[in-house]
Amino acid sequence: MFKRIGKNEQQVTFEFLHRTVIAREGDTIAAALLAAGILEFRQAPEDQSRRGPYCMIGNCFECLVQIEGLGSRQACRERVRNGMRVKPHRGRIELEEHDET
């Protein structure tokens, strides 16, 4: 699986779908989840196939997640913060429920 490089030992803790994930300060959400062995970030709205990061540089949008208070974001472009609550992306949102996220 993935192995960390670099020496930053500052820990950050956040939540992914009711699971507590311990990350390093400066990690993107995508890097932190991958390091924790989580590969499935969402299901594709078209065919429900399981998806996760592909490019890690903000191009492919495969890494979409739902962040509490922010809504739909690319996990490879957001840094983890202490106490952050993240969920798998829900595919096609209903317009009405959109404002709740």
Add this chain to the structure above:
Amino acid sequence: MADYDVAIVGGGLLGSAFGWGMARAGQSCVVFDEGDNAIRTARGNFGLVWVQGKGAGMPAYAAWSMKSTQLWSGFAAELQDSTGMDLHYVKGGYDIAADEEEYRQSISRLQQIQDEMGSGAYTYEILDNAQLKSVMPLIGDIPGAIYTEHDGHCNPLTLLRALHQDMQKRGAQYRPNSPVTEVRQQTGGGYELVDQAGQIVASAARVVISAGHGSTRLAEPLGIDLPIYADQGQVLVSEKVAPIMQYPTTGVRQTDNGSFLLGVSSKDVGLDTRTDLTTLAGIAKRCIRIFPFLARLRLQRAWGALRVMTPDGCPVYQQSATYPGVFSFACHSGVTLAACHALEVTKWIMDGDIPAAFEVFHPRRFHV
């Protein structure tokens, strides 16, 4: 003997429609295309199959667009049956106005087109804000729209993929990453196509140049005048939302996978596909005026693509006068015209003659 009946340069929306139509008619044909870094308008368009507003001052173009939409359902069904791919073609569309000025212009332009078309005129419905709201509750405080059942939209990427897959299934050769640099006459008839290394890559009795922005360079030495330029359009894409909008409008449509596409700008910046914030903000502002709910959605990406534009916006179709059998076709609206290109224009190529009724699309019209 030439290797093929027809060689087509360019595998975009025009070339693929021709290749498919040729293979379907039992002709042996080869399609040369470039690779991923080429300028490929077929991969950056808005996906409208559109008639409204087209052909003011050129009724033949209005009728041609109309004919293509009449052929489109059968064309889509045939591709769908053969490939199993759903093109998501939906018929019905609104020319929607963000302000009074747009509204007035659309209405008077459409009236002019109908007057010029005479017996070929088509039906449409003008809807004011209240009437539009009853069918599209999500609109904002805008004057209204014009509806026709003839307009529509599809997934243009699936269209391209289906054409590529099905033409090969029907025997056409598709050669990606194979730019053609020269077309020259063979001794003893026919033409040969030459690549960057100077190698002859194919010979054919007839040649079609439909390489979008790559056409001019190839066509010029063959006595073909190709007055096209790049008109850049930028498009925004939202996150995916459960289906709430079935019909497309000018500027906003929901795709089959749930995204909203917001468009479309028009800028002459040469062969530059970069987006810029001012243009994107302008598009977003107009679209939000029309559909205020869009302001609540997150945008996921944006792109720029280059229309193959002619001075009057109408197609440029021609056969070389000095090199018979060499055709050149270029136009904006290659999605809309795909059905006509595949089913009608391919007959002209096989006959070796563009029918007199379509002489109006010859570029000599710009030199009177």
